[in-house]
Every structure is written in structure tokens, then in C-alpha cells.
Amino acid sequence: MKRxxxxxxxxxxxxxxxxxxxxxAAYPGTPSTEILEELAAYPEVYCEWSPxxxxxxxxxxxxxxxxxxxxVAMKHVGLNVAAxxxxxxxxxxxxxxxxxxxxxxxxxxxSQNEQDSRYYARMSKVPMLEPADSQECLEMVGMAMDxxxxxxTPVMLRLETRIxxxxxxxxxxxxxxxxxxxxxxxxLKRVMIPGHARMRHPLVISRLEELEKEAETFALSSLEMRSxxxxxxxxxxxxxxxxxxxxxxxxxxxxxxxxxxxxxxxEFASHFHxxxxxxxxxxxxxxxxxxxGIDVVGKTRIPRDGELDPTLVARSLAELIEMDTGxxxxxWTPPVPHAAIPDESELPGRPPVMCPGCPHRxxxxxxxRNKAVVSSDIGCYTLSVLPPLAGIDCQVCMGASVGMALxxxxxxxxxxxxxxxxxxxxxxxxxxxxxxxxxxxxxxMVYNNTISTIxxxxxxxxxxxxxxxxxxxxxxxxxxxxSALDLAELCRAVGVQSVRVVDPWELEEMExxxxxxxxxxxxxxxxxxxxxxxxxxxxxxxxxxxxxxCTGCRRCxxxxxxxxxxxxxKAVVQEDLCVGCSxxxxxxxxxxxxxxxxxx
Amino acid sequence: xxxxxxxxVGGQGNVLSAxxxxxxxxxxxxxxKTSEVHGMAQRGGSxxxxxxWGEKVHSPLVEVAKADFLLAFELLEGLRxxxxxxxxxxxxxxxxxxxxxxxxxxxxxxPEGALGFIRAYAARTxxxxxxxxxxxxxxxxxxxxxxxxxxxxxxxxxEGVWEESIxxxxxxxxxxxxxxxxxxxxxxxxxxx
Numbered sequence: 001m002k003r004x005x006x007x008x009x010x011x012x013x014x015x016x017x018x019x020x021x022x023x024x025a026a027y028p029g030t031p032s033t034e035i036l037e038e039l040a041a042y043p044e045v046y047c048e049w050s051p052x053x054x055x056x057x058x059x060x061x062x063x064x065x066x067x068x069x070x071x072v073a074m075k076h077v078g079l080n081v082a083a084x085x086x087x088x089x090x091x092x093x094x095x096x097x098x099x100x101x102x103x104x105x106x107x108x109x110x111s112q113n114e115q116d117s118r119y120y121a122r123m124s125k126v127p128m129l130e131p132a133d134s135q136e137c138l139e140m141v142g143m144a145m146d147x148x149x150x151x152x153t154p155v156m157l158r159l160e161t162r163i164x165x166x167x168x169x170x171x172x173x174x175x176x177x178x179x180x181x182x183x184x185x186x187x188l189k190r191v192m193i194p195g196h197a198r199m200r201h202p203l204v205i206s207r208l209e210e211l212e213k214e215a216e217t218f219a220l221s222s223l224e225m226r227s228x229x230x231x232x233x234x235x236x237x238x239x240x241x242x243x244x245x246x247x248x249x250x251x252x253x254x255x256x257x258x259x260x261x262x263x264x265x266x267e268f269a270s271h272f273h274x275x276x277x278x279x280x281x282x283x284x285x286x287x288x289x290x291x292x293g294i295d296v297v298g299k300t301r302i303p304r305d306g307e308l309d310p311t312l313v314a315r316s317l318a319e320l321i322e323m324d325t326g327x328x329x330x331x332w333t334p335p336v337p338h339a340a341i342p343d344e345s346e347l348p349g350r351p352p353v354m355c356p357g358c359p360h361r362x363x364x365x366x367x368x369r370n371k372a373v374v375s376s377d378i379g380c381y382t383l384s385v386l387p388p389l390a391g392i393d394c395q396v397c398m399g400a401s402v403g404m405a406l407x408x409x410x411x412x413x414x415x416x417x418x419x420x421x422x423x424x425x426x427x428x429x430x431x432x433x434x435x436x437x438x439x440x441x442x443x444x445m446v447y448n449n450t451i452s453t454i455x456x457x458x459x460x461x462x463x464x465x466x467x468x469x470x471x472x473x474x475x476x477x478x479x480x481x482x483s484a485l486d487l488a489e490l491c492r493a494v495g496v497q498s499v500r501v502v503d504p505w506e507l508e509e510m511e512x513x514x515x516x517x518x519x520x521x522x523x524x525x526x527x528x529x530x531x532x533x534x535x536x537x538x539x540x541x542x543x544x545x546x547x548x549x550c551t552g553c554r555r556c557x558x559x560x561x562x563x564x565x566x567x568x569x570k571a572v573v574q575e576d577l578c579v580g581c582s583x584x585x586x587x588x589x590x591x592x593x594x595x596x597x598x599x600x
Numbered sequence: 601x602x603x604x605x606x607x608x609v610g611g612q613g614n615v616l617s618a619x620x621x622x623x624x625x626x627x628x629x630x631x632x633k634t635s636e637v638h639g640m641a642q643r644g645g646s647x648x649x650x651x652x653w654g655e656k657v658h659s660p661l662v663e664v665a666k667a668d669f670l671l672a673f674e675l676l677e678g679l680r681x682x683x684x685x686x687x688x689x690x691x692x693x694x695x696x697x698x699x700x701x702x703x704x705x706x707x708x709x710x711p712e713g714a715l716g717f718i719r720a721y722a723a724r725t726x727x728x729x730x731x732x733x734x735x736x737x738x739x740x741x742x743x744x745x746x747x748x749x750x751x752x753x754x755x756x757x758x759e760g761v762w763e764e765s766i767x768x769x770x771x772x773x774x775x776x777x778x779x780x781x782x783x784x785x786x787x788x789x790x791x792x793x
Contacts, residue, residue: 005626005634109637133633133660166660167622167634237660244659311664341682341721348676348708350609350700352645388705557705562644565704576740 006170008163011134012101013038014170015141016071019097020177021045023063025056027436028465029075030110031164032103036073037468040477044176049468049477052398052436053078057085057100064098064154065190067181069145073101076115077397081437083120089154090126091200092190096181097148099141103159106280107307110464112378112397114305116282121156121258125208128156128258129220132239134168136220136255147214149181151207158257160280162237162307212259220255223268229325231272233265233285233296238278238308245314248327260288269294274324276301276317280308354383356563357537357579359530360457362504363428364391365559365587366511367455370518373412373421375405377429377438380463380532388560392428399437401427405452406445423518425452431487432462432470439490445523446495453517454525456487457504459532467535491525498524505530507586533579541580542598545571549592556584556593601654603662604751606744607681608673609698610647616769617671617744618649623765624757625653635660644701648681669754670722671747673730674698675714682721691722692750694730694743726750730785737781745770745778749785 006014012035016024024047026036040047050056053074060072074082079102086100102120105111121128129144131137137159144155188196215221230249234242239253252268254261269275269289277286277298286298302308302316322328354361360381367374368391376382376395385392394404405427412421429438434456442454462468469475474484491499498517502510510528517524552569563577564584573584573593585593604621608614615636622634630653637647650662662684670685672678672693685691693715702708711717719725730746737746745766752762763779770778 003626005622005632162635162660165636167619167632168657168660169626169631169633240658240660244663309661309663310659314663341717342679342711344680344683347680347711348700348702350644350646350676350680351702352610353701355644386701387707560701560705562701562704565699566706 001171001173003169003171005167006134006138007034007165007167008131008134008137008159009034009165010038011137011170012073012141012157012159013042014172015138016099017042017045018138018172018176019142019145020069020179021071021145022068023060024048024071024073025050025059026073027051027053027056027078028462028468029053029078029103030465031105031161032073032075032078032101032159033465033468034164035071035101036477039071047477049470051471053082054085057082057089060098060100061085061089061092064094064096065092065183067096067183069096069179070098071101071141072098074103075111076102076104076117077111077113079117079120081398086120087124088192088197090124090204091192091197093152094148094154095183096179097145098154099144099148099157100154101157101159103161103164104281105161107161109161112395114281116284117156117158118258118284119282121158125204126154126156126258127151127211127214127256128158129255130158130236130257131163131220131255132236132253133163134166134170137163138170138172140220140255143220151211151214153207158236160237166237208259212262215256215259215261216264218256218261221261221264222251222253222255223264224251224253225271226250227327228271229273229327230321231268231275232278233268233275233289234278235285236280238280238313241308241310241313242278244310245318246321254285257285260285262292265289265292265294269296276321278302278308278313278317281305351386352383353386353560353562354380355533356561356577357533357581357583359459359504359528359533360384361389361559361561362507362510362583363455363457363528364389365583366507366514367391367426369511370514371424372426372514372518373408373424375401375408375425375427377401377433378464379430379433379457381428381430381457384560386560388558398433399429399441401429402438402441402445402454405454406441406448406450409450409452423451426514426518427452427454428457429454430463431456431458431460431472432468434487435471435485439494442491442496442525443494450523451521452523453514454523456525456527458487458527458529460529461532461535463532463534467532487527488525496525497522499527500524501527501529503530504528505581505583507583533581538580540598541595542575542578543573543580543582543585543593544575544596545573546592546594549590551590551592553589556588559583559587601657602652602669602755603667604651604669604671605662605667605681605684606649606651606671606673607677608647609677610645612647612673613741613744614647614649614671614673617748618651619769620745620748620762620765621651621751622653623769624761625651627761627765628653628757630654631657633657633660646677646680648677669751671751672718673744673747676700676710678718679711679714682718685722688723690724690726690754691718692726692747693718693728694747695727696729696731696743728785733784734781737784738777739774742774742778742781745781746785749782750788752782752786753788
């Protein structure tokens with residue numbers, strides 16, 4: 001047996017390889033990204049970045065029907081994109097196993113909403129497994145594959161940020177099973193015309209009833225009897241928090257969270273005066289248990305929003321448990337506030353910022369100067385919403401910026417109150433994001449004679465999640481060279497009349513192009529192209545302020561570059577942050593910023 | 601059982617330092633759990649990593665007021681997570697200030713005397729100019745290894761364990777610099793403070 005420290009995502013990848021997965025697909029999304037990155041390093045597995053989650057799932061459906069065990073990974077909001085094929089897949093079933101690893105993000109560390117994927121399990125009538133540490137991540141992938149094939153259903157493996165990105169000890173063997181299921185045509189089962197689908201739905205329902213029996217005996221659910229007075233039902237990382245702060249409590253830990261094991265829950269609950277449910281986000285277990293007629297305490301005490309932690313779990317329940325049962329829990333004492341520490345809320349925040357030299361910075365500076373109304377997508381550039389750039393009006397989800405821009409333009413066109421905004425709408429989205437969900441919106445814009453300007457922030461990578469390749473980069477996840485999608489040609493092909501490529505480090509030229517295209521009565525695309533500075537910085541050059549020339553006008557600070565600070569009345573460049581992009585020198589009126597050799 | 605917090609700014613290398621520490625604890629035969637914030641944090645935001653080890657560890661998260669050590673890669677970030685440190689806890693502080701954007705903008709004030717607050721609260725405070733030491737070792741980005749070197753004085757891990765885990769976790773071209781930075785931190789060469 002080998003022993004290693006692994007993140008949950010690494011363990012899912014290893015588990016998938018051990019379970020004989022031959023095809024895996026994903027679109028990168030925190031906290032799920034590393035699953036495919038890790039899996040791509042194993043031999044004998046085809047791994048791909050798909051343009052979006054819907055396509056990733058469709059690839060997985062095809063490969064599992066074709067006889068290869070398959071894994072599809074995405075973050076919670078990705079399942080909204082993939083929901084259309086996902087809802088029909090349970091009707092079709094699988095041939096070889098298909099597991100969807102779905103990563104929720106309680107606390108919204110890097111997401112636009114908090115969404116509890118367990119409801120998707122219920123909505124699609126698909127079983128859901130939930131690991132409580134990396135060891136369980138590893139093992140549950142194999143168990144999920146097994147369940148998938150035995151019940152002819154896709155299976156969800158639900159992770160959370162704190163499972164995906166925690167490292168815990170994993171013991172494992174480097175063995176791999178080989179499965180290859182023969183393919184046989186079965187149109188009645190796999191072609192979901194209404195007549196076929198009507199026959200399939202009752203089977204999906206009866207399968208769910210069968211799965212309830214599986215839930216009663218699931219090997220990674222555990223019944224831990226300790227105190228006879230305090231009973232807790234929990235799952236996932238919340239199990240660890242409950243163990244930590246209530247070491248004497250009896251715990252029913254569910255490894256298979258949908259469908260619920262009714263008999264096991266009834267049996268467990270019968271031992272206690274009151275049962276507590278510890279779960280993150282929605283009262284999913286709680287509602288299910290209450291529906292069995294068992295009274296439990298959960299969300300009336302434990303917050304429904306945000307991420308839990310041991311302190312929060314203890315604070316929510318310790319007092320009640322003591323009152324209810326007389327059991328005082330030695331594991332936890334309330335922290336004593338200390339007068340010597342300033343309150344956290346009084347400290348200046350440290351929001352994430354666009355990097356020094358980030359090519360997006362120049363674009364937003366230029367948009368601001370043209371008083372654009374900016375409809376934005378999701379990516380690093382969304383950070384320009386913060387002052388001083390404050391350059392974004394709205395943002396919802398990947399791909400939405402294009403359609404939203406069209407809608408806004410139509411509203412302004414027909415408005416007296418907002419007449420000054422007409423012709424001012426600009427949509428921004430990244431290269432990867434454009435391919436993910438922007439192309440169809442662009443076709444709509446052209447088709448419906450829209451005059452808005454679309455800016456593709458082409459930094460040649462998927463930067464926000466850590467530099468993943470995409471169809472525009474010319475390289476696959478597995479490191480092979482491939483043809484690179486030509487964004488300009490694509491835009492021309494769907495009918496965009498004006499497609500222009502600019503360098504966002506060249507402020508004057510960029511601004512001129514933006515002004516022209518905003519004024520032009522046609523759909524236009526500006527491709528703002530420069531590679532992400534974290535990958536390709538300008539070598540050997542930094543900028544420095546000539547103190548005698550600096551008038552202290554603070555104009556350079558409007559760029560919001562972290563490398564530029566005021567020291568007294570003068571601007572100063574922090575040279576170890578500067579990447580030599582020159583944008584500050586371009587906006588400085590007195591010409592106080594000069595280029596110097598790095599370290600010189 | 602030990603709980604360690606590593607607090608800093610995205611890009612300073614605290615995720616990597618947490619990895620080195622966790623691998624060292626694993627080599628010592630302990631159960632180990634770590635937790636880190638990913639994603640947007642790499643864009644110069646506030647980053648905190650937690651490392652816990654012992655006979656059996658449950659939660660990957662450290663509880664408030666329970667940490668044994670706080671490694672502050674930057675003063676304000678040290679202050680931000682100071683309440684996680686327990687009453688008997690030790691703060692190992694890089695005497696380095698990196699202004700967040702709201703401060704650069706003039707919308708907020710960098711707390712004066714951050715180090716003073718830390719000194720007043722922690723049972724023991726070890727201050728060092730880790731950046732300066734790292735520059736001496738060959739690269740400012742190795743400051744995390746200086747802090748780990750300082751931490752190593754309080755732990756009974758043999759030196760070879762540290763070296764092995766630095767070699768295992770750090771990219772090969774940076775190993776020598778980090779070993780040197782670790783040694784400087786361990787030697788207790790206090791920078792100007």
C-alpha cells in the first residue's frame with residue numbers, strides 16, 4: 001500500500017484511473033478543475049477540455065454508451081449548462097459506467113452563486129454519493145462506477161470546495177481494473193422520442209426504489225454509536241466538523257445521500273431524544289428525514305448560507321445539545337474575544353485584483369474614457385468591477401454577456417430616459433468564455449441587426465482557473481498540438497461585418513478602435529489580444545518614476561495597477577511587481593515614467 | 601496534535617509552503633489534513649492555508665483560537681487571521697507590508713502597528729525580514745521557506761525530513777534556493793525589525 005497526501009480532486013482522478021476510466025471530459029471551473037488536470041497525467045485515459053459543460057457531458061454519454069467507463073467533471077453552475085442532456089440521460093441509462101463529479105462551492109470562494117447540487121440528484125432521480133475526505137473520494141469513484149453499471153444509471157459524486165481542495169492522507173494500490181462493454185444497438189432505450197421516453201420514465205422511478213435498498217447497505221455510510229443521548233446525522237465534510245466538535249456524539253454518516261436509507265435513519269433516530277442534522281447549504285437531508293415523520297433540528301440552528309466550519313457547527317448546536325441532554329461537550333469551548341486584536345471587519349480588505357501588466361487593464365481604461373455601458377462575462381476581467389476601473393455594469397454567467405448586451409441595447413433604443421446610453425453598449429468576454437457560450441449570442445446579434453460592440457479579451461488561455469488550454473490555443477489537455485480556432489475568421493463566418501484585432505497595451509490605438517466601433521452602426525467584434533502576463537511577461541524591463549517630473553496628479557493610479565503606489569505626493573513603482581507593460585507611461589501626461597532595465 | 605495557519609497574499613508562495621509542511625508531517629507518520637483557498641485568490645487576494653497533524657485529524661479546518669502557530673507572510677494578513685491563534689500560540693511574522701488596492705486607492709488605511717497588535721496578542725512572536733533573507737538566499741519568492749525554517753525550530757522533525765519535503769514539493773530549479781532560505785530561517789538570523 002502506498003500512502004500519500006492528496007487533495008480530494010487528485011484522489012478522484014486516481015480513483016477514476018483505478019476504476020478503469022478510459023474517457024474523461026470537463027470544462028475548467030473552480031473547485032473542480034484539477035480533477036481532469038490530474039487524470040490527464042495517467043496513461044490509457046483520453047482526457048479533454050470541452051468548450052462547455054454541456055458538450056463535456058455529451059462526450060461522456062457517447063463514450064459510456066460506446067462501452068468505456070467515463071468521468072465528467074464540472075462545478076455546480078456548470079451543471080446548469082449541462083442540465084439539458086443530464087435530465088434525459090437517466091432515461092437512456094449507461095452501458096459502461098458514467099460518473100459525474102460535481103463540485104459545489106459553499107461560501108462562494110470563486111463562484112457567482114451558492115447552489116446545492118443535491119437537488120439535481122432528486123430532480124433527475126439519480127443516486128448521489130458524497131465523500132468526507134480524500135480516501136473516500138478515491139474509493140467512491142469506483143463504487144459509483146459499480147452502482148452505475150449495476151443499475152444502468154449515471155451516478156453523481158458530489159464534492160465541495162473543502163473536499164476538493166483539502167489534502168488528506170490516502171492509502172492506495174496502483175492497480176487498475178479493465179472493463180470493456182460490448183456495444184449493441186438499442187434504439188428503443190437510447191432514442192428518446194416521446195413514445196420511447198414514456199416507456200422509460202416508469203423504469204427510472206422503479207430504479208430509484210431499488211436504489212433505496214442500496215442506500216441501506218452502502219459501505220461508506222457508517223453508524224457510529226457513542227453517546228446514547230446525542231445523535232447527529234450528517235455527510236461530507238460536515239461529518240468531519242461534527243466529529244471534531246462533538247467527539248462523544250453518536251453519528252450516522254451518509255455516504256450515499258440520495259436516495260435516503262429510510263430504515264437506517266428510523267433505526268438510528270429511535271435511540272435519541274432528539275436528532276441533529278449537520279449539513280451545508282440547503283436542508284436537503286433535513287427535509288428528507290422530516291418527510292419520514294422524524295423530527296430533527298437542523299437549519300433552525302445552523303446557517304443555510306455560507307460555508308460551515310467546526311467553530312460554526314459548535315456555536316450553533318453546543319448550547320442546545322447541552323440543554324436537551326445534559327451532555328456537555330469537552331471538545332469545544334467558545335473562543336474568548338481578545339481586546340488586543342482589532343475587529344476583522346475594520347481591517348482593509350484585500351480583494352483579488354488584475355495582475356500588474358494585465359492586458360485587460362488597458363481595455364477597461366479605454367472603455368471608461370468612452371463612457372461605455374459594459375455587459376461582462378465571467379473571468380479575470382470581471383475583477384475590473386472594483387474601483388478605480390469600476391468598468392462593469394452587469395455579469396451573470398458564462399456566455400450571458402452577449403445576449404444581455406443585445407437586450408440592453410434594445411431597451412436603450414426605445415427609451416427616452418436612457419437615450420444617452422444608446423450606442424454605448426459594449427460586451428466583454430474572454431476567449432475561452434466566448435467559445436464556451438458566446439458564439440450563439442454573437443449569431444443572434446448579427447441575425448437581429450444589433451449595433452453593439454463585442455470585445456473578446458483574448459489572452460490565449462483560460463486564466464481564471466489556472467491556464468487551461470481551449471479550442472483557440474492550439475494545444476489539447478493531453479499536450480498534443482492541434483488546430484487553433486481562429487476567432488477572427490469565426491466571427492467573420494457568422495456574419496460580423498467588422499472584426500479588428502488590437503493590442504491592449506497600445507492604449508491610444510485601442511481607444512481609437514473602440515471609439516470608431518462604438519460609433520459605427522453595425523455589429524462589430526474587437527479582439528483585444530495579448531497573452532496573459534502570468535505566462536508571458538515582458539523580459540528585462542520595468543518602469544520607474546522620475547521623481548522630479550512627477551506632479552502627483554494620480555492619473556496613473558486610475559489604471560488600478562498594484563505595482564503603482566503613492567508615497568507622499570509622488571507616485572512610485574514597486575519594481576518587483578512591475579512587468580514592464582508601459583501602460584502607466586502611456587497615461588502619464590508629464591512623462592515622468594521611464595523604462596529602465598530590471599534590477600538596474 | 602498541531603494546528604498551523606499560513607496567511608499571506610496570493611503569489612507569495614504560502615500554498616507551496618503549506619504543502620512542504622504537510623509532507624514533512626506526513627513523513628513523521630502523522631495523520632495530516634490541509635486546506636487552502638484557490639481560484640480568485642491567486643490574483644493578489646488574501647490567501648490562508650491550514651495544516652493540521654496528529655494521531656487522528658478530523659476537520660481540515662482549524663478552529664478559531666485553536667492554532668498553535670501562525671505564519672504571517674505579510675503583516676496585514678497576519679493581523680487578519682490572528683484570532684485563529686490560541687492563547688499559547690506562536691506567531692512567526694514576516695516584517696513585510698504589501699498594500700491592498702483599497703489602501704493604494706486611498707479608500708482604506710493600512711493598520712499602523714500591525715506588528716504591535718500581533719506581539720501583544722501572541723504568547724510568543726518571532727519577527728524576521730523573510731524577504732530580505734530570501735533575497736540573500738537567491739530569490740525573494742523563497743520567503744516562505746525562511747518562515748518554515750523559523751517554524752522548524754519549534755518542531756521535533758529531523759532536518760532531513762524538511763530537506764526531503766522541500767525537494768519533493770518545490771520545482772527542481774528552485775530547490776537549492778529554498779533549501780538555503782530554509783537554513784537561513786532556521787538559523788534564526790533576524791532581519792531588521
